[in-house]
Amino acid sequence: MRAKSSAPRRGSDARGGLPRLSGRTVAACASAIALVSVAACGSSSDSPSSDKPQTANVTAVKAALAPYTAPPTAFPVSEPLAQRLAGGKKFVYLQCSTPICAAVGLFVQQAVGGIGGTYTVVNAGSTAQTAQAAASSANALKPDAVILGAIDPALFGGGLKKLSQDGAKLVSLQVAKDVKPYGITFNYLGQDLSQRNGKLLADWVIARKGAEADAVLYTLPALDISAPLQKAFQAEMKANCPSCKVRAVPVDVATIGTTAPRTIVTDLQGHRSTNTAVFVSLSAAGGLPASLKAAGLSVTTVGFGPTAGNLQDIKDGKLTAALNIDFPVSTWTAVDAAARLLGGAQPTASEQAGVVPEQFLEQKDITFDPTRGWSAFPDYAPRFAKLWLTP
Template identity: 25%
Template sequence: MRHLRRRSGFVLVAGTALTLFASACSSGTSPNSSSTQVSSGSASDSAGVAYASKQVSLYGAVPTFKTPGPPVDVSKVKGKSVFVIPLVPNPFNQSIQNTMQYLANKAGIKYTIYPNQGLVSQWVQAFNQALAQKPDLIILSTAPDPRELQPQLRAAKAAGIPVLVTHFYDESSPAPPKCLACGAGVTALETAPFYRAGRAEADWMIADSGGKAHVLIVSSNDILPSPPTVAVIENELKAHCPGCTYTDVNVPVSEWNTKVGSTVSAQLQQHPDINYVDCLYDAMVQTAVPGVQLAGKAGQVKVVSYNGSTFALKYIQDGNVMGMDVGEPTVWIGYAVMDQAFRILSGAGALPNETTPIRIWDKSNIAQAGTPPSLTQGYGNAYVAGYDKLWSVTWPGYTG
C-alpha cells in the first residue's frame, strides 16, 4: 500500500507546471517547499528494480544516431549569415558554440557571436545589434530566455528574420508558435532532454539502491523546466519504487554558491535516512558534495545530477561522493543546432523539433569519458556520419 504525505502543495504545483509548460499557456515558479512519499513496500519492488535496471543499461550505452528528418541541401546556405546570442560563457555552452562555428565555416556561412555574461540588458543589446545587422538567422544559444525578449522577437518577426532557440525548452514542448513565449517571433527549436534525464536519474537511484532510495531532490524553481522535472523524478519513483521516499527543496540559481551546501547538510541531518542527493543541474554539485561531507555522510550518501560537466565526471572517477551524472554530448548538440539552421537558411523549413541523446555516467563506464574526463568523449561519433549523409558532405568531425 502506498501513502503520500504532502507538507505543502508542491506536488500539485509541479504537476500543474508540467501541464502548463506543455500547453504553453502560462509560467511560474513554486516557493520553497517539499514533499515526501512513504511506502510500506510490496512484491512489486523487484519488478520496479528490474525495470529501472533495464533503463539504466539502455542509457548507459553509447548513444545511436536517429535521423531527425529529410535530407537538406547545404549548398544553398553558402553566403548566408547567422547572429548568435549565447546564454553565459561556460565550457558546456562554449563547446556547443565552437561546434556551431566550425560547421558554419564549413558551409560558408558568416558567423557572428555576441559574448555576454548572461544579463538581460546584454541580451537586449545583442538582439538590437543583430536587428541592425539584418542577418539571415538569429540563434538564441542555450539560451537567453525568450520571455525576456518579447519586444525584440516581435521586431525580428516584423523584419522577416527567423529566430532559432536552442536548449531552453524540453523536448516535449510544442513547436512554435505554441511553445511558451514563442508567438512573438520564435521560428524553430532545438530542445533539451530535461524530463528524460530526470527519469534516468530516478531509475539509476532505484536500481543502485535495490529499490530502497531515500532521495533529497535539490531544485531551482526559477528555471523554467525545473518544477516539471521534479514532478517527473517523483512520478518515476512512485511508479517503480514502492520502497522509495523523496524530499524536495528549492534553492534559487542566485543562491547556488551560498545555499546549496548548507541546505544539503541541514537536510541530511534532519532526514538521516536520505541516501541520495539529486541536484537537478550539476553546477550545484560543487557545493552539494562538500555539504554531504560536512554532514559526515561521505560513503553513505551519493550525489546524482544532470549535464555531464567535466568536474562532476571527475568526482565519479575519483569516487568522491558523486555516484552518477546524466551527460549530454555537446558536439552532437552543436550539430543538431546547425541542422535546424541549415534547414531554415536553405528554405527547406525547420523540423517541428530537433533533440539529442543522453548518457548515464557512473563507475561502470566513466573510464570511457577519458582521463581526465572530457566533454567530447564517450558519446561515439555516429552522428558525424549521420549528419554528413543528411547534408551530402564529407566534413571531418569536429573534435573540440
C-alpha cells in the same frame, strides 16, 4: 543493454574529438544545450506512511533504463541538405549567463564555422533587461539565423519576434513552452526531453536503492528545464516506488561554482536519512565532493548534464553517475536545423521528434579525457560535413 537517442541503438566508442573545456563550462542547456527561464519550484515531501508496504518496481525501471546504459550508435541526422548553404550566412548566438550556455556557445561557433557561416555571440544574461538589450544588439547585426538555448523567450519581450519579422530564422534549444508566439521558428529538444530525463533519473534511483530510496532532488528554478524535470521525477518515484521518500530543494543558479555545495551540505546535515542526491543539473555539484568529505557525509549522487569537472569526479569515484546529453552533436544538430530553414526546407523528422543521444555515465564509462567532455560520436564534425556538402 543499449543506449538511446530516443530510438534504440547499440554500443559505440566515445573518444577524443572535443575541445578542452573547463569544469564549470561543460554542463546541462540544457545542452544543453541549458537555458534560462523562471519556472515554478518549491520543496515537497512524498514520505511513506507506516501502513504502506515497502515495495519498488525494480524490474520495470531496469527495463526502462536499459536503452540508456551503453553508448548510442544512431546518429540523429541522416538526410543531407538539398544544396550547400551559401557561404557567409550570419549566425548570432544569444547566450545565457550559466556555464553550460558558454559551453554550448563554443559548439555553436564550431558548427557555424563548419557550415561556412560567420558567428557572433551576444550575451543575453538572465534578466528581462539584459535579454531585451541582447535582442536589440542582435537585430543590429542583421543576422540570417539566431540560436538561443534554454533561455525563457518571454524575457526578450518583443525582441525575438522583431528578429523574426526582419527575416532571421530563430532556433531554440530545450525551451519548455510553445515558442511560436515569440517568433521562434523551431524549438529543438523541448519539454519532452526534460520530462523523459526526470523519469530516467527516478528510475535510476529506484534501480539503485529499491524501496530503501530516500532521495532529494536539487532543483534550479531559474532554468527552463527544472520544473518539468521535477514534476516527472516525483511522479515516476510515486508510480514505481510509493514507499520511497522524496523531497525537492531549490538551489540558486547564481551560486553554482560558489556557495551551492554549502547549501547542499547544510541540507543533507539536516536530513541524515537521505541516501541519494539527485540534480536537475549536475553542474550544481561542482565542488561538492570536497564539502561532503569535510562534513563527514556520504550519499549516492546522480544528475543531468555533467560538466568536465563532474566527469572527472565520477572517474575518480567522488560522484556516482550522470545522465549526459551529447552536447556537441545536439548543438550541431540545432545549426543543421537552422541551415535547412535558411534553405527553404524544414528540420528533419528526427530533429522535429527531438532525437538526441543520451547515456548514463558511471566510473567504468569514463574511458575518455573528461576535460574534453563526452560525445557518443567523436567523428561528428566529418559526419555533418558530409551532410552539409562541405569539403
